[in-house]
Amino acid sequence: PDLGQQESATLAIATVQQLYTDISSGNTDAARQLFSADAADQFDPSFFSQFQQVSVSDLRETGRSGSTVTLSGVVTFVYPDNTTQSESRSFSVDTSTQPALITGSSFGGVLKPRG
Numbered sequence: 001p002d003l004g005q006q007e008s009a010t011l012a013i014a015t016v017q018q019l020y021t022d023i024s025s026g027n028t029d030a031a032r033q034l035f036s037a038d039a040a041d042q043f044d045p046s047f048f049s050q051f052q053q054v055s056v057s058d059l060r061e062t063g064r065s066g067s068t069v070t071l072s073g074v075v076t077f078v079y080p081d082n083t084t085q086s087e088s089r090s091f092s093v094d095t096s097t098q099p100a101l102i103t104g105s106s107f108g109g110v111l112k113p114r115g
Helices: 005-024 028-032 037-043
Strands: 053-065 068-078 084-094 101-112
Touching (some): 005 028, 005 068, 005 084, 037 101, 053 084, 068 101
Antiparallel strands (some): 053 068, 084 101
């Protein structure tokens, strides 16, 4: 069944939030269920292991094509020394699958450099 626009946006946002929750807690198997092979290089566990915590915020829909919802958000990395860096990132989420799948992600820019 096709989701309504609001439902699919909500699902896409929840999927990205869940991914970062799993990544931040080191639950890579769970995280891996939430992105496609095409997006895997964007979510390499060894990259994320250098951070104490990773979170995503300010997710909002910026576009859609069929069942794929495009979101923009802010990813904040917390280093072991408690310094942080924030960057903008976009995500494409296919909401027709179960669970919804992040099919692409791209770096936007650094909003707040580490410090």
